[in-house]
Every structure is written in structure tokens, then in C-alpha cells.
Amino acid sequence: EPEVTQTPSHQVTQMGQEVILRCVPISNHLYFYWYRQILGQKVEFLVSFYNNEISEKSEIFDDQFSVERPDGSNFTLKIRSTKLEDSAMYFCASKSGQETQYFGPGTRLLVL
Amino acid sequence: KNEVEQSPQNLTAQEGEFITINCSYSVGISALHWLQQHPGGGIVSLFMLSSGKKKHGRLIATINIQEKHSSLHITASHPRDSAVYICAGLNTGNQFYFGTGTSLTVIP
Numbered sequence: 001e002p003e004v005t006q007t008p009s010h011q012v013t014q015m016g017q018e019v020i021l022r023c024v025p026i027s028n029h030l031y032f033y034w035y036r037q038i039l040g041q042k043v044e045f046l047v048s049f050y051n052n053e054i055s056e057k058s059e060i061f062d063d064q065f066s067v068e069r070p071d072g073s074n075f076t077l078k079i080r081s082t083k084l085e086d087s088a089m090y091f092c093a094s095k096s097g098q099e100t101q102y103f104g105p106g107t108r109l110l111v112l
Numbered sequence: 113k114n115e116v117e118q119s120p121q122n123l124t125a126q127e128g129e130f131i132t133i134n135c136s137y138s139v140g141i142s143a144l145h146w147l148q149q150h151p152g153g154g155i156v157s158l159f160m161l162s163s164g165k166k167k168h169g170r171l172i173a174t175i176n177i178q179e180k181h182s183s184l185h186i187t188a189s190h191p192r193d194s195a196v197y198i199c200a201g202l203n204t205g206n207q208f209y210f211g212t213g214t215s216l217t218v219i220p
Contacts, residue, residue: 042198042211105156
């Protein structure tokens, strides 16, 4: 069964460093999403992406964040200058149309 | 304001019991998702519904649009059902609003 994959599974970085989280959505999917979950808290929506542009973004998704679909298969989330409070599990998801989303396994980011 | 509230926050059941988890949502939510998050963190989408009822195996999800309420039922619960169950509402602007989750433990 096709699945969404994410790399790396874990990332540790120093505060102020840039990180890129990578996702490979399911191949025929058209809608892409990033979510985050701070430890012990609820899942939060960050951004949705369709037709090579951001379709929705939350208040969390400020200028430090950007998304890109560089090559038609990968979907990346970049955090330009990480802060301690960016430590969280980041989930990517994709879907093809009106049906449900498929989630990746997540990338656990720790900012020191 | 778009909000999603779940109850109970924690639930412990004996194997075989019928389980109900409730979700209430505010005006502006056009569709509801039920998600399952395993202890390792992975998230699986169980249902997406905007009306009526859906069934998949031992799981049943219902939604009452007038009352802005949805329920997730698990029949004949099993220890492998132990997970966090999350209700998430999708508003007309296509943004998701997540509930805080219900942590379910099924004891053998």
C-alpha cells in the first residue's frame, strides 16, 4: 500500500540553525500539508499546499517557515532560524481529492 | 471562533467493552476527521465525514450536523485499540482545528 514517508525520523539542531524536513507524499496526490505537535500538546495545522502554492496557513506559519515542492516528488518544510519552541514532531500529510489525508510517520525535531 | 472539544480526555476500558468518544465543534466546521495516534506518534486517519454515519470494521463514526456533535464508537474493544483518538474539524477555509485527543487504554 502506498504511504507517505518523511526524513529524517529525528533531527537535533542548534538554536538559530536552519533545518529542512523532507516528505515524499503518495505519488498521485495533489494536496499536501504540514502539521506539528509539541510534546504533550495537540496537533496543530501549519500549512496546506496545492498546485505549487500555499493554499492556507496558520498563525504559526510565520516568515521563519517556508514550504517547497522542488522536484515533483518531495515536499519540504524549511525553518530558517530555529528557536527552542520549534521543538516538536512534524507531520506531513497528503491526499488526492475529497477523501481522507494520509499522514507520514513524522520527524521529531529537537532544538538545543 | 473555530473550536473542537473532545470528551473524555482519558478512558480506560476492559477488553470487549463498547467505547464511545465524543466531539463537539463550533460554527464554521464543514467536515470532521477522526484520527488515531499510536504510542509511537504515528497518525492514521480513520474517518472523514460531513454527514451521517460511516463504519469500518469495529469502528463507527457518526455526526449530527444540527447539534454540531460527532461520536466515535469502538465495538468489542481490544488492547490493540489503545491509542489517542483525535477529532479534527475542517473549516470552510480548509484549515484544520484539532481536539486535544482522548487517550484510550483497553485492558485485557
